[in-house]
Amino acid sequence: xxxxxxxxxxxxxxxxxxxxxxxxxxxxxxxxxxxxxxxxxxxxxxxxxxxxxxxxxxxxxxxxxxxxxxxxxxxxxxxxxxxxxxxxxxxxxxxxxxxxxxxxxxxxxxxxxxxxxxxxxxxxxxxxxxxxxxxxxxxxxxxxxxxxxxxxxxxxxxxxxxxxxxxxxxxxxxxxxxxxxxxxxxxxxxxxxxxxxxxxxxxxxxxxxxxxxxxxxxxxxxxxxxxxxxxxxxxxxxxxxxxxxxxxxxxxxxxxxxxxxxxxxxxxxxxxxxxxxxxxxxxxxxxxxxxxxxxxxxxxxxxxxxxxxxxxxxxxxxxxxxxxxxxxxxxxxxxxxxxxxxxxxxxxxxxxxxxxxxxxxxxxxxxxxxxxxxxxxxxxxxxxxxxxxxxxxxxxxxxxxxxxxxxxxxxxxxxxxxxxxxxxxxxxxxxxxxxxxxxxxxxxxxxxxxxxxxxxxxxxxxxxxxxxxxxxxxxxxxxxxxxxxxxxxxxxxxxxxxxxxxxxxxxxxxxxxxxxxxxxxxxxxxxxxxxxxxxxxxxxxxxxxxxxxxxxxxxxxxxxxxxxxxxxxxxxxxxxxxxxxxxxxxxxxxxxxxxxxxxxxxxxxxxxxxxxxxxxxxxxxxxxxxxxxxxxxxxxxxxxxxxxxxxxxxxxxxxxxxxxxxxxxxxxxxxxxxxxxxxxxxxxxxxxxxxxxxxxxxxxxxx
Amino acid sequence: xxxxxxxxxxxxxxxxxxxxxxxxxxxxxxxxxxxxxxxxxxxxxxxxxxxxxxxxxxxxxxxxxxxxxxxxxxxxxxxxxxxxxxxxxxxxxxxxxxxxxxxxxxxxxxxxxxxxxxxxxxxx
Numbered sequence: 001x002x003x004x005x006x007x008x009x010x011x012x013x014x015x016x017x018x019x020x021x022x023x024x025x026x027x028x029x030x031x032x033x034x035x036x037x038x039x040x041x042x043x044x045x046x047x048x049x050x051x052x053x054x055x056x057x058x059x060x061x062x063x064x065x066x067x068x069x070x071x072x073x074x075x076x077x078x079x080x081x082x083x084x085x086x087x088x089x090x091x092x093x094x095x096x097x098x099x100x101x102x103x104x105x106x107x108x109x110x111x112x113x114x115x116x117x118x119x120x121x122x123x124x125x126x127x128x129x130x131x132x133x134x135x136x137x138x139x140x141x142x143x144x145x146x147x148x149x150x151x152x153x154x155x156x157x158x159x160x161x162x163x164x165x166x167x168x169x170x171x172x173x174x175x176x177x178x179x180x181x182x183x184x185x186x187x188x189x190x191x192x193x194x195x196x197x198x199x200x201x202x203x204x205x206x207x208x209x210x211x212x213x214x215x216x217x218x219x220x221x222x223x224x225x226x227x228x229x230x231x232x233x234x235x236x237x238x239x240x241x242x243x244x245x246x247x248x249x250x251x252x253x254x255x256x257x258x259x260x261x262x263x264x265x266x267x268x269x270x271x272x273x274x275x276x277x278x279x280x281x282x283x284x285x286x287x288x289x290x291x292x293x294x295x296x297x298x299x300x301x302x303x304x305x306x307x308x309x310x311x312x313x314x315x316x317x318x319x320x321x322x323x324x325x326x327x328x329x330x331x332x333x334x335x336x337x338x339x340x341x342x343x344x345x346x347x348x349x350x351x352x353x354x355x356x357x358x359x360x361x362x363x364x365x366x367x368x369x370x371x372x373x374x375x376x377x378x379x380x381x382x383x384x385x386x387x388x389x390x391x392x393x394x395x396x397x398x399x400x401x402x403x404x405x406x407x408x409x410x411x412x413x414x415x416x417x418x419x420x421x422x423x424x425x426x427x428x429x430x431x432x433x434x435x436x437x438x439x440x441x442x443x444x445x446x447x448x449x450x451x452x453x454x455x456x457x458x459x460x461x462x463x464x465x466x467x468x469x470x471x472x473x474x475x476x477x478x479x480x481x482x483x484x485x486x487x488x489x490x491x492x493x494x495x496x497x498x499x500x501x502x503x504x505x506x507x508x509x510x511x512x513x514x515x516x517x518x519x520x521x522x523x524x525x526x527x528x529x530x531x532x533x534x535x536x537x538x539x540x541x542x543x544x545x546x547x548x549x550x551x552x553x554x555x556x557x558x559x560x561x562x563x564x565x566x567x568x569x570x571x572x573x574x575x576x577x578x579x580x581x582x583x584x585x586x587x588x589x590x591x592x593x594x595x596x597x598x599x600x601x602x603x604x605x606x607x608x609x610x611x612x613x614x615x616x617x618x619x620x621x622x623x624x625x626x627x628x629x630x631x632x633x634x635x636x637x638x639x640x641x642x643x644x645x646x647x648x649x650x651x652x653x654x655x656x657x658x659x660x661x662x663x664x665x666x667x668x669x670x671x672x673x674x675x676x677x678x679x680x681x682x683x684x685x686x687x688x689x690x691x692x693x694x695x696x697x698x699x700x701x702x703x
Numbered sequence: 704x705x706x707x708x709x710x711x712x713x714x715x716x717x718x719x720x721x722x723x724x725x726x727x728x729x730x731x732x733x734x735x736x737x738x739x740x741x742x743x744x745x746x747x748x749x750x751x752x753x754x755x756x757x758x759x760x761x762x763x764x765x766x767x768x769x770x771x772x773x774x775x776x777x778x779x780x781x782x783x784x785x786x787x788x789x790x791x792x793x794x795x796x797x798x799x800x801x802x803x804x805x806x807x808x809x810x811x812x813x814x815x816x817x818x819x820x821x822x823x824x825x826x827x
Contacts, residue, residue, distance in 0.1 A: 060822075060823055060826070061826030061827075064823075064826055089819050089820065089823035090823075092820075092823055092824070093823055292728055292815075293815030294815065295728055296725045296729045296814040296815050297814050299724045299728060300721045300724065300725065300814040303720060303721060306720075307716065307717040307720070310715075310716065310717060311717075343760060343789055346810075347718060347788075347789030347810035347811055348717050348721075348810065349811065350810075351717065351718065351810075351812070352721075355811070358811050362789070529813055529816070
């Protein structure tokens with residue numbers, strides 16, 4: 001594992017480098033932001049640690065720049081400030097985590113490990129060897145970022161070597177892996193291809209990747225000592241391979257007020273707080289900043305009366321709409337004025353400390369944008385509530401005064417596509433926290449599954465697989481740490497983002513959280529902007545990684561992108577060997593979407609398949625299965641028991657909920673198409689399968 | 704720390720005022736405001752701010768049209784523009800960024816944190 005450490009405090013650098021080196025990390029160091037940027041451009045790093053206060057280019061800007069230019073690995077920010085602004089800024093800029101000085105080396109190592117624990121394929125799928133990079137997603141090969149054009153065979157050879165760095169491949173094995181039986185090339189062909197591959201890479205400026213192993217075959221050479229042999233992009237003084245201390249003699253800034261004595265590398269006790277001491281001058285600056293933030297908020301609240309008339313006008317527009325609705329006729333002009341007023345209130349009330357007012361106004365705005373406005377009394381009640389709310393003094397206490405029961409009685413007006421929403425499983429024994437989350441999150445497109453008993457977690461995970469888990473630390477029966485450890489032990493939930501909500505922020509607790517496999521933690525009491533920022537940061541990153549890895553998050557099957565490649569591959573094989581290929585389409589038509597049924601079905605279908613078959617989650621309601629050398633009737637017969645089992649396994653309460661909501665039970669449809677009778681391309685077969693989708697119930701009769 | 708010059712374009716007096724006060728108190732920046740897109744475009748070319756905060760929903764020239772005019776003018780095209788919007792939908796926000804905004808900040812913002820957010824998105 002290779003890390004880049006960008007920090008201008010060379011005492012800190014020395015200590016960190018030797019500590020990380022003792023854990024077998026290879027560490028490059030840079031003492032200012034610009035140098036750090038050049039290093040990151042010149043060589044691939046598994047993780048980058050950045051100080052926020054850097055000369056040249058500050059840590060937040062550097063982080064942003066790295067993300068903009070596609071650096072996908074983890075970034076950890078070190079900061080001397082503990083205000084939530086800095087954390088939010090850093091995380092917004094794309095950092096995965098931050099650590100506030102003073103921290104212990106133990107905590108830093110734990111966080112580095114937590115960040116690196118993600119499967120490497122998740123953060124970057126490319127295969128690298130020195131300056132050579134092969135991106136299997138794009139099918140592209142570059143040397144020092146310059147593309148190299150390879151034939152499919154040359155590409156295949158290179159990928160094979162890069163994927164198995166220690167293995168020697170004999171001619172026979174290479175022939176089996178990369179040439180089909182009917183091509184029947186001789187060993188001479190392999191030699192020619194390897195020669196061409198070497199020549200192309202050499203012309204592009206790369207080192208010789210492949211070595212001949214006498215009388216045995218070929219293998220990948222060991223990594224070159226200097227990954228970037230490109231003299232232009234490698235900054236002066238760039239060193240590789242061995243862990244070492246900063247190569248720069250004169251840091252541009254004197255080390256910041258170091259007060260602690262030298263600490264030996266063996267000093268690893270979490271309680272030691274003398275390492276990396278806070279700069280002495282930082283504390284007053286921090287206090288000043290916090291005081292300024294507070295006085296800006298106070299000034300805003302004080303200005304409220306000044307703007308009261310404008311706010312009253314907006315309220316009047318809402319009242320007018322309410323009475324029009326009550327009378328049963330809302331003229332378009334009134335609706336549109338009220339809608340604008342609600343929009344403006346949504347954007348401004350929170351400025352004066354009335355966050356609940358902003359939320360309420362936003363709901364009113366959404367509600368007024370619905371096509372059919374029928375619930376006059378409800379609307380009027382909410383306008384009344386908004387007015388009452390503005391009678392009270394503004395401030396932090398206000399957001400929680402919104403009654404939860406009223407919130408759920410109000411119909412959720414925003415009809416977003418399911419794909420835009422995320423599901424958050426919130427586990428906390430404190431009902432007020434759960435209520436607060438249920439109130440805060442839905443309008444951000446985050447659906448909350450509240451759970452007050454941690455013992456129910458497995459049932460809940462299966463019934464509605466979440467995109468993220470928010471976990472309380474101290475709970476009866478099963479504490480958050482144990483639960484997190486259990487989640488991390490199995491394959492299924494290993495990569496599910498887990499965030500802790502905790503009032504404890506002492507280093508020892510935080511260390512235990514990361515040890516247990518947490519991705520992040522959030523302090524209680526919950527601050528909305530920080531919560532939302534951190535949740536989205538995790539969620540979007542995790543969704544991106546899943547797409548890159550080709551896995552559908554709900555079912556665990558290949559996603560459409562990856563599935564299409566696998567199905568196409570089978571179809572090509574069928575064409576080459578003159579065998580039939582059957583494509584089966586299973587659709588779940590659900591009156592109300594239940595992912596439980598869909599993932600149960602996915603699991604059951606996957607269980608019926610053999611090793612060489614392909615299965616993919618094609619959409620939120622479709623699964624495609626591809627089977628080689630088998631006719632359609634046989635394939636469908638093979639899959640039918642899985643469908644029946646999945647249908648039988650739907651819990652009665654889900655069925656009942658579906659029926660109650662729409663009067664219809666969920667329908668399963670099974671149809672399919674065969675190569676060569678129904679078409680020669682995947683798209684044609686899929687079209688045909690869609691056309692053949694008959695009426696339910698398909699579990700007993702298809703087509 | 705250098706003193707930045709900021710132009711705020713918003714038709715709502717309260718948002719304009721709170722943003723101004725917030726940046727003056729927390730960052731000691733120099734802030735000028737405009738109450739319409741037209742006024743904003745005029746001020747931007749004479750005042751030459753380091754950044755512009757621009758409201759999306761405004762009568763006559765709205766935020767996107769103002770953004771267009773700013774980027775068509777050689778005097779102002781290099782000034783980073785941050786859109787202020789009360790719209791939470793990510794897709795809408797992404798459309799703003801595609802139209803050339805450097806970032807989108809959601810209203811209501813926290814008056815204590817606005818300056819820091821601007822610094823973060825602009826890399827100051």
